[in-house]
Amino acid sequence: MKVLRTPIVAVLGHVDHGKTTLLDRIRRSNVTAREAGGITQHIGATEIPLSAIKEICKDIWNVNVVIPGLLFIDTPGHKAFTNLRRRGGALADLAILIVDINEGFKPQTEEALMILKTFKTPFIVAANKIDKIPGWQSNEGMPFMKSYAMQDEVVRQRLDNRIYELIGELYQRGFSADRFDRIRDFTRNVAIVPISALTGEGIPELLMLLVGLAQRYLEKSLRLHVEGKARGTVLEVKEEKGLGLTFDAILYDGTLRVGDRIAIGGVEGVIVTHVRGILRPRPAKEMRLESRFKSVESVTAAAGIKVVAPDIEGVLAGSEFEVVESDEDIKAFEQRIKQEYQEIAIETDEEGVVIKTDTLGSLEALINEFRELGIPIKKADVGDITKKDVVEASANRDELNRVIIGFNVKLLPGVEEEAAKYGVRIFTDQIIYSLIDNFTQWRDEEKRLRERQKIESIIMPGKIQLLKNYIFRRSKPAVVGVKVLAGELRKDVKLIKPDGTPAGVVRSMQKSGENISVAREGDEIAIAIDGVTIGRQLEGDEVLYVDVPERHAKVVERELMETLSENARSAFREFLDIKRKDNPFWGK
């Protein structure tokens, strides 16, 4: 028979949308479910064996399942998710994205989605707090479909409307989703299960779908070597009274035994030690006993355990460990950890921003998102922000890249002063989504500002008509009424005639008796022109063009055409024709 390991499930979602309540509810479940097969408490995780899931779902159970159950990681949230890694990705095999159905999407919902996308983790959306929908009649622990059928028509409508909103939100972010009972192909669609973590409604469907998803998609990766090499992820290192230093871990592969030699990722490289003891929590009813743990000889994945081992001071939370039998094994482990780190932490683009994060997982998610946005990355690494980072960021040619993005990291002393000195901007946040949002907003605003500055310093095309009936003075300077036919006219620009000959410099402009510095398409104004005499170089009724300097004309033609009106564009083309009549390469 195929032996599949227990899939590991994480719960993600915005603050207060109900992650903890859902985990609590699943942990407590109803009494019969607990008696049915023991929902067992692990270290850092809760296991619901298949028998207990079947009991919770008994009204609707219709699947053929060979996975042994589900293991929920007890620490909810994206941090737990991105911190806990295993070979090439996140520790969790599956995720529940919990969204308060009455509030909809929030920043951390966005963030969770982003992370799930990065790690390609299959997930189900739990639309929580349906009991708060006005008029909802709660039915403790009932399957959603059954409880839904018992609600008033208007209440059902209210719920459906909110589900549609969620579908819309997910659609905008590239996910096709629907209420679970309307989905046929779960490979293409994200299922939304309406639940109440408080009353337990919908939890039967949620669990059953998770089991179904695991069974369908993960068979290959779950078909592990329960007998193979033990591998796991460290949750945290903890001092335990009477035991000394221990580490809590999730074993995701193989069987770990007391006496096994293990290699673990540490602050300063790989640590090699051996398992002195494996502890599991005592069942709740034995809680009064002296110790909270019981010692076991071996344990099989997936499981949450506490490991007693010597020399583990430097062990890094979130890193992997593996049983090693020989020196080659240790080397291979070191190599793999290094390679994985190198694959993620990058030092590539010559020009780009600097990214610093707290963990490899969050680094991976951020890099992924920046790549998708097309923002260059010069350096990405785990750790606090240092002066060296400031120096690297400041070496960028483009100011838009003189930026450090910090997720959940500190600024080391002196960094702020250094950044101010070198004109480096630092963005930090504890939500990836807001971090990216703040940065891109700044970047967009900065770009707009530049564009404006560029436009303001560039002499833009313009075409004017002299008005013969409004000649106020013939020379020194000539003062004459004009109409701006296209583009704009500024003080101090030179003018030319359609044959390319110079027609003086605009010294000043007046509109309705007021001095102005710029006139736009359609304006009728009086201008003073230096360097010409009306009756000699000018008749006083001709069309004139702004003499855009060659360097400016290049910029206009290459970059600013889109900012011009239709009229200004054709006036500019006429102007270029004049200039290129004798020199076809003018302004090219």
Ligand SMILES: Nc1nc2c(ncn2[C@@H]2O[C@H](COP(=O)(O)OP(=O)(O)OP(=O)(O)O)[C@@H](O)[C@H]2O)c(=O)[nH]1
């Ligand atoms: N009415 C109702 N309230 C709920 C439900 N689920 C959670 N709550 C309440 O919502 C509040 C927040 O729930 P938590 O479970 O603490 O939310 P969380 O997502 O774990 O929040 P953080 O741990 O702060 O991120 C609590 O007051 C819960 O009692 C539900 O299904 N219905």
